[in-house]
Structures are given as C-alpha cells and as structure tokens.
Amino acid sequence: xxxxxxxxxxxxxxxxxxxxxxxxxxxxxxxxxxxxxxxxxxxxxxxxxxxxxxxxxxxxxxxxxxxxxxxxxxxxxxxxxxx
Numbered sequence: 001x002x003x004x005x006x007x008x009x010x011x012x013x014x015x016x017x018x019x020x021x022x023x024x025x026x027x028x029x030x031x032x033x034x035x036x037x038x039x040x041x042x043x044x045x046x047x048x049x050x051x052x053x054x055x056x057x058x059x060x061x062x063x064x065x066x067x068x069x070x071x072x073x074x075x076x077x078x079x080x081x082x083x
Contacts, residue, residue: 002065004057006039007032016040019052019071021060036060039074049078058082 001024008029010016017039020032037052052075061067061082067075075082 002033002060002063003068004036004060004065004071005068006070014042019074021056021065034060049074049080052078052080054080054082 002021003024004019004021005028006017007020007022008015008017018035019037019039021034021036022030022032026032034056036056038050040048040050043050057075
C-alpha cells in the first residue's frame with residue numbers, strides 16, 4: 001500500500017518535513033517513491049507548504065495511495081483541493 005506522508009528532516013529543534021509517496025512498510029525517514037512537497041512548521045502561516053506538486057498528488061491518489069491524517073489536515077488548512 002502506498003501512503004502519502006511526512007518524512008522528517010532538518011536540525012534539532014528546527015524540523016522540516018518532506019511530503020513523500022512511500023510504501024507503508026518502509027520506515028518514516030527511509031525509502032520513498034517520490035517527493036511531493038515540503039512542510040516548514042516554523043515558517044509564517046502563508047508559507048507553511050512549499051513546492052507542493054498537486055498534479056502528482058492527484059496521480060498517486062488515482063493509483064490508490066492513501067493520505068495520512070497529518071497530510072490531509074495540512075492540505076485542507078492551505079485550501080489545496082485534490083478533486
């Protein structure tokens with residue numbers, strides 16, 4: 001099963017998360033299929049999500065990928081529609 005989830009990166013106390021499409025059996029920060037964007041929680045409200053590839057998100061969802069709750073919430077807050 002493919003999941004669209006967050007992979008942690010950055011420094012101690014300054015995380016930057018990458019939105020990735022990954023196999024559910026792989027570890028959180030392990031192997032992934034494709035990078036789909038970035039989430040910077042320490043940025044200002046309007047620049048929280050950066051370089052989100054909406055067309056690729058739609059592609060993976062059409063192939064049966066599932067969004068995790070955290071990614072779904074982030075996309076909803078930034079008003080990114082996947083329909």
